[in-house]
Amino acid sequence: MQAKNKKLLTGLGERLKASRERLGLNQSRLASQLNFSSPTVVSRFERGERLPSTETLIKLAELHDIDLHWLLTGQPAPSAQEIATERNDLMNKLSSYVISELKRLTDLRDTYLDQKRNLEAETPVNQIAVVGMDIHIYEVQQQLDVKMRDLQWVQRAAPNADTVDNGTG
Numbered sequence: 424m425q426a427k428n429k430k431l432l433t434g435l436g437e438r439l440k441a442s443r444e445r446l447g448l449n450q451s452r453l454a455s456q457l458n459f460s461s462p463t464v465v466s467r468f469e470r471g472e473r474l475p476s477t478e479t480l481i482k483l484a485e486l487h488d489i490d491l492h493w494l495l496t497g498q499p500a501p502s503a504q505e506i507a508t509e510r511n512d513l514m515n516k517l518s519s520y521v522i523s524e525l526k527r528l529t530d531l532r533d534t535y536l537d538q539k540r541n542l543e544a545e546t547p548v549n550q551i552a553v554v555g556m557d558i559h560i561y562e563v564q565q566q567l568d569v570k571m572r573d574l575q576w577v578q579r580a581a582p583n584a585d586t587v588d589n590g591t592g
Contacts, residue, residue, distance in 0.1 A: 432471035432472070432473075432474060433470075433471035434471075434497055435468075435471070435474070435475075435494065435495065436468055436469045436470055436471040436472075437469070437471075438493070438494050438497060439465075439468050439469050439475070439483075439494070440469040442483075442487065442489050442494070443465070443469075446487055449462070450462035450465040450466055450469075453465050453483075456486055457479055457482060457483065457486075480494060480495070514577055514580060517577050518574065518577045518578070521570055521573045521574045521577060522574065524570050525567065525570045525571065525574065528563055528566050528567045528570060529567065531563050532560060532563040532564060532567065535556055535559045535560045535563060536560060538556055539553055539556035539557070539560065542556065
């Protein structure tokens with residue numbers, strides 16, 4: 424077992440033991456509550472020799488009102504405000520990225536449209552090139568449509584996030 428994993432298991436084991444002792448339970452009683460036939464399983468958890476299953480951790484947290492986040496990390500669970508702030512920050516970053524992609528694709532589409540106009544103004548020989556430009560314009564417009572849907576999703580998902588002009592005019 425790698426040293427980092429061992430350290431994580433040991434920390435979890437120490438928190439499991441501290442929780443059990445705080446509740447005034449011995450290993451046998453806790454094993455019984457968790458439907459284990461032997462207290463050896465609890466002992467192995469506490470010594471960091473075995474990782475409890477997700478179901479076991481959830482059951483323990485529910486039975487004894489133990490903060491699952493603390494049990495797993497040793498840190499208090501983030502507050503609702505901290506979670507909301509982080510979520511809004513992430514949504515703003517996502518929104519900014521999507522808006523920059525919209526601008527890039529709009530500029531690309533406009534460049535292709537200009538090139539197409541220049542080709543149409545010349546000779547009929549350029550008709551094949553014009554068709555190629557139409558294909559490029561269509562593909563970029565498809566990407567723009569996808570990015571607009573992405574931006575709409577982000578704005579619906581984060582109604583409190585700062586709204587920014589999408590720059591597509």
